Amino acid sequence: MDVVQPVSFAVMVSLAALWRSFGVEPDAVVGHSQGEIAAACVAGALSLRDAAKVVCARSSLIAEELAGHGGMASVALPADEVSALLPAAGDVTVAAVNGPASTVVAGEPAALERLLADCAARGARTRHVAVDYASHSPQVERIEARLREVLAEVRPRAADVPMFSTVVADWVAPDDLDAGYWYRNLRHTVRFEEAVRALADQGHLAFIEVSPHPVLVPGIDQTLDGATVVGSLRRDDGGPDRFLLSVAEAQVAGVPVRLSAAFDDDRPAPVDLPTYPFQRQHYWLTAPEHTGDTGRDSAFWTAVDDADPTDPGALAELLGVPAASLAEVLPGLTAWRAAQDAAAAADALRYTVRWRTAQLDDAPLTGTWLVVAPEGLPLAADCAAALTRAGAEARVVGPDEAAAGIGTADAVVSLLGLTPGDAADEPAVPAGLAATLDLVRTVVRSGADTTLWLVTSGAVAATPADRLPRPEQATLWGLGRTLALEHPKLYGGIVDLPDLPEEPDGTLDRLPAVLAGTEDQAALRATGLLVPRLARAPLAGRTPVGPWRPSGTVLVTDGLGPMGLPAARWLAAHGARALVLTTDDPSATAPDDLGVPVTVSTCDPADEKELAALLAAIPADAPLTAVVHAAGTLRSGPVADLDLAQAAATLDAKVRGAATLHRLTGELEAFVLFSSVAATWGGGEQGAFAAANAYLDALAHHRHALGLPATALAWGPWEGVGLGAADAAGEAARREQLRRRGILALSPERALTAMPDAVRHGEPVVTVADVDWTAFAPAFTAARPSPLLSDLPDVRDGVTADAAAEPAADTSSLAARLTALPEAEQHRALTDLVRREAAVVLGHDDPDAMPTGRPFTELGFDSLAAVNLRNRLGAATGVRLSATAVFDHPSPAALADHLLRHLAAPPAAAVGSLDEELDRLAGVLSDVSDEDERRRALARLQGLVGRLATPADGDRASVSEALGTASDEEIFRFIDSELS
Numbered sequence: 001m002d003v004v005q006p007v008s009f010a011v012m013v014s015l016a017a018l019w020r021s022f023g024v025e026p027d028a029v030v031g032h033s034q035g036e037i038a039a040a041c042v043a044g045a046l047s048l049r050d051a052a053k054v055v056c057a058r059s060s061l062i063a064e065e066l067a068g069h070g071g072m073a074s075v076a077l078p079a080d081e082v083s084a085l086l087p088a089a090g091d092v093t094v095a096a097v098n099g100p101a102s103t104v105v106a107g108e109p110a111a112l113e114r115l116l117a118d119c120a121a122r123g124a125r126t127r128h129v130a131v132d133y134a135s136h137s138p139q140v141e142r143i144e145a146r147l148r149e150v151l152a153e154v155r156p157r158a159a160d161v162p163m164f165s166t167v168v169a170d171w172v173a174p175d176d177l178d179a180g181y182w183y184r185n186l187r188h189t190v191r192f193e194e195a196v197r198a199l200a201d202q203g204h205l206a207f208i209e210v211s212p213h214p215v216l217v218p219g220i221d222q223t224l225d226g227a228t229v230v231g232s233l234r235r236d237d238g239g240p241d242r243f244l245l246s247v248a249e250a251q252v253a254g255v256p257v258r259l260s261a262a263f264d265d266d267r268p269a270p271v272d273l274p275t276y277p278f279q280r281q282h283y284w285l286t287a288p289e290h291t292g293d294t295g296r297d298s299a300f301w302t303a304v305d306d307a308d309p310t311d312p313g314a315l316a317e318l319l320g321v322p323a324a325s326l327a328e329v330l331p332g333l334t335a336w337r338a339a340q341d342a343a344a345a346a347d348a349l350r351y352t353v354r355w356r357t358a359q360l361d362d363a364p365l366t367g368t369w370l371v372v373a374p375e376g377l378p379l380a381a382d383c384a385a386a387l388t389r390a391g392a393e394a395r396v397v398g399p400d401e402a403a404a405g406i407g408t409a410d411a412v413v414s415l416l417g418l419t420p421g422d423a424a425d426e427p428a429v430p431a432g433l434a435a436t437l438d439l440v441r442t443v444v445r446s447g448a449d450t451t452l453w454l455v456t457s458g459a460v461a462a463t464p465a466d467r468l469p470r471p472e473q474a475t476l477w478g479l480g481r482t483l484a485l486e487h488p489k490l491y492g493g494i495v496d497l498p499d500l501p502e503e504p505d506g507t508l509d510r511l512p513a514v515l516a517g518t519e520d521q522a523a524l525r526a527t528g529l530l531v532p533r534l535a536r537a538p539l540a541g542r543t544p545v546g547p548w549r550p551s552g553t554v555l556v557t558d559g560l561g562p563m564g565l566p567a568a569r570w571l572a573a574h575g576a577r578a579l580v581l582t583t584d585d586p587s588a589t590a591p592d593d594l595g596v597p598v599t600v601s602t603c604d605p606a607d608e609k610e611l612a613a614l615l616a617a618i619p620a621d622a623p624l625t626a627v628v629h630a631a632g633t634l635r636s637g638p639v640a641d642l643d644l645a646q647a648a649a650t651l652d653a654k655v656r657g658a659a660t661l662h663r664l665t666g667e668l669e670a671f672v673l674f675s676s677v678a679a680t681w682g683g684g685e686q687g688a689f690a691a692a693n694a695y696l697d698a699l700a701h702h703r704h705a706l707g708l709p710a711t712a713l714a715w716g717p718w719e720g721v722g723l724g725a726a727d728a729a730g731e732a733a734r735r736e737q738l739r740r741r742g743i744l745a746l747s748p749e750r751a752l753t754a755m756p757d758a759v760r761h762g763e764p765v766v767t768v769a770d771v772d773w774t775a776f777a778p779a780f781t782a783a784r785p786s787p788l789l790s791d792l793p794d795v796r797d798g799v800t801a802d803a804a805a806e807p808a809a810d811t812s813s814l815a816a817r818l819t820a821l822p823e824a825e826q827h828r829a830l831t832d833l834v835r836r837e838a839a840v841v842l843g844h845d846d847p848d849a850m851p852t853g854r855p856f857t858e859l860g861f862d863s864l865a866a867v868n869l870r871n872r873l874g875a876a877t878g879v880r881l882s883a884t885a886v887f888d889h890p891s892p893a894a895l896a897d898h899l900l901r902h903l904a905a906p907p908a909a910a911v912g913s914l915d916e917e918l919d920r921l922a923g924v925l926s927d928v929s930d931e932d933e934r935r936r937a938l939a940r941l942q943g944l945v946g947r948l949a950t951p952a953d954g955d956r957a958s959v960s961e962a963l964g965t966a967s968d969e970e971i972f973r974f975i976d977s978e979l980s
Helices: 002-022 035-043 048-065 077-083 108-121 138-150 177-185 192-201 217-223 242-252 295-308 313-319 324-347 376-388 403-406 430-447 471-486 507-515 565-571 608-614 644-664 677-680 687-706 728-740 747-751 753-761 773-782 794-805 811-820 823-842 863-878 892-903 912-924 931-948 954-965 968-978
Strands: 071-075 093-099 102-107 126-129 162-163 171-174 205-207 228-230 350-358 368-372 393-397 411-414 453-458 491-497 521-525 528-536 553-557 578-582 597-601 624-629 671-678 711-715 765-768
Touching: 002 035, 002 048, 002 242, 035 162, 035 177, 035 521, 048 313, 048 773, 071 108, 077 108, 093 108, 093 192, 093 217, 102 108, 102 217, 138 177, 138 728, 192 217, 192 794, 192 863, 205 242, 217 228, 228 242, 242 430, 295 324, 313 324, 313 747, 324 507, 350 411, 350 711, 350 954, 368 403, 368 553, 376 393, 376 507, 403 430, 411 528, 430 453, 430 471, 471 491, 471 521, 471 677, 471 687, 491 507, 507 521, 507 528, 521 794, 553 565, 553 644, 565 578, 565 624, 565 747, 578 644, 597 968, 608 644, 624 644, 644 671, 671 677, 671 687, 671 753, 677 711, 687 711, 687 765, 711 753, 753 765, 773 794, 773 823, 811 823, 811 892, 823 863, 863 892, 892 968
Parallel strands: 205 228, 368 393, 368 411, 411 453, 453 491, 491 521, 553 578, 553 624, 578 597, 624 671, 671 711, 711 765
Antiparallel strands: 071 102, 071 126, 093 102, 162 171, 350 528, 350 765, 521 528
16 A cells, blocks of 8 residues: 555556646646545646645555555445444445545445445445545544654645545645545545536536546436536556557547657658548537437326326226326325426526637737726736737727727727726716727727727636636626627627736736637637636536525615516515515506505615615514625617617616615625526627626625625526517517517516526526527627637537538629629629528528518518628628618618628729829729718828828828818818829
8 A cells, every 4th residue: 555555646646647638737736536646736736746745644544553444345335324324333334425426435344345245135236435444434543643654744835736535525725635634535435426526516527537547437427417527548458559548538529639749859740631622521429418208208298297197097007007096196296297397498598608718729810909907007008018929010099099090900909998997077987998888989980890808807706716706807798799789890808817917927918819719709718718608507416505595685776667577576485474566657556466565666776775774674583694786777789889878777776776685784694686688698789788798707706715605597588578679569570580580588487487597506697598599699690700609519510511402602792793794693693692691580481571672671680680680791792881871771681782892892903003094093982981981081190190100201290180180071071282
């Protein structure tokens, strides 16, 4: 033993380094028994010297004091069943819980044999562990004093990677890894299954076992459905071929690896390509989704469903059992089946955002980059320096200077979201959000051909260590996700930095790689790049962290509203003794059928004094136990038209109300926030609404970091809840459009089944929506891909099928084809294109449903559908259309005319003299009537004039200065007079 454990430790640490050499960096480490020593070393919490000392001292004392006095064995039963069989004398105990049916026991040899015989008699598989001592049992207490003494000089240090302890089943601080911890590591039960479940709940779904043989892989597979679990070596197969096979298994499962590490000098040997063209045929087997029922299962349950509970004779005959005995169990079977069906239906609605590591490629930056920052932000200069080192020409400007430089900038990086405090005129709006909205309006209205990136700090919980002390930073993420839908070409993405350090920590050096990459949502942390992925979040097989049944008094904000009142009914029906419902309607009264005492108050939850008075009035015999924050208003409109007052109207109730409830309510059993899918994946014309709900999601994470309960439920649309349209007809049309796009409205009863489950499982944020991804994803990703959705099986399969079926749009060949056609044919071809794309947007299979002369508004288009059509036509034709193009050219035929003017231009004449070219430019500009096109031309002209201006050319310099301060109309008058 004093040799085996040190050798095993050396293998584990070496394998971890080998995995890292292939680019696999851990987001967290977890260890099993002595594996925790290796985990602490890999995490950096123990030096190699100290870790080796711990393992050698442990193995030496085991050999000296414990060997020969005990034994260990594994039992294929759940831990609670094994515990019930343990002898009362305590000479055998549970040593480790490795999985749902994988338990290790340890103790005195004779008692251990009796237990194993008992287990075998019950049909359970048992297997002796090849040791003659009893780790993780009372026998270890014999060496406590000596172990603490010999390890007294072990000095833990700051870790590079978070470590999840299987001693306490929680994250462990490096300072805790002292001599006492390593004694408890050997004495206490290994809570491995509990640790694996907790890690998975926090988004860690790829596990790599670094050991000579994958003894833990089966237990993880039993514990988790859908996780990636990979070993490293195998018993009797521990060479480089076996390791490379494990690396390949990890890669095909989605773990980013650097395969070049397998070759000398990063130069793999070339191989001949096939002589025939690639056929792009998919040869990998596609695993069908597991439905839980085999054909035999379905036949059995169909028979049960069809059986007559009062006369189960036919079912009894089918099964070959007595009818009398079947009559006793049939109601139970039916009820169990109904419960399983209900649970499966609820699971089908549940999603979560998980963060995973991604590879950073060192692609260079080019062109001019503006870093727009609030005054006095030291980070701005560091950011510009990082961009410059990556190849960009970067400079820092303030928000007032940004407008002058946007026209000539290839990209804009906004640090305005880091502006502290609230907006001066609207305290409901964070100052960073207000400043960013101003910049977005400036960029959009300029028509500049640029890319806009947003930067936040501590806005998202990408790692377990992220505490989100400023949840208002998350409002920028809601806004950004909406910008991606409304302005897919303009918007680059959003990057979250860690909490801003006092000194540069190197994180910004990775920023250029993100800006040059393909991810549009990213978090940079000390461990590398993390990116979000939407994933299903079924509860099947998971254990709640605690019970929750409403009790005492529950406060529901907007408790008489379309979401608050159904929540109040559910709370009253499931145990609440009293309800306090807030409303902004002084004449409102509560329904008489709630069945519990109800207090209706016009208290504004955002008003601290009013809320404090309301809480103080709650009687002591029915204290406040829970809050459901359902207040909120959806006002729709493009982000570029969103002013501060409109943003405040949306944010006030949701953001300020939630913040005030957080400060004043104290200890509660549940703190539920009604959020929206607009925060999860964005919503066209819902910029402020998405921002407000993203704050709620971040607040829930922040409360969890503080040890307080919080559950944010990001709902899909509910039946009976407004979608922001101006009138009832508009609401009906918008709901129908959502249905065609694959978003189905939830009944309140169906939605609210998710609320208690989420609270009981301690989930900070859960998205609850009924989505047909085969319909939703193609429209959602029509104008730009969505990495956020890319890991969902339905989306991934659909993208693969689309890629195989449709070649990429070749806009240059489209223009060439049009030029070769007669004018009438050109118009017909473009009209057909508009009708096809319009049909896709509205969910029609046949373009004939889109008459050429009928107005888009009569065909069912609203502003959101118009943006989608604009984006699809832009991708198909290469023409940059304005956001209002569908309404400016209100029918398929009219929009085709507009496209034709851009695409079917006559062949370019030979280039003439400068004056001739300027004359031609003046003629082109005189035909521009579209306001967005005029602004874009203005921005380009300002940039060209600026480049022509030099210190030696005083006249032109003065023209440049004049143009830089002129209004739009003055610029166009100048063009007409000077260039015609």
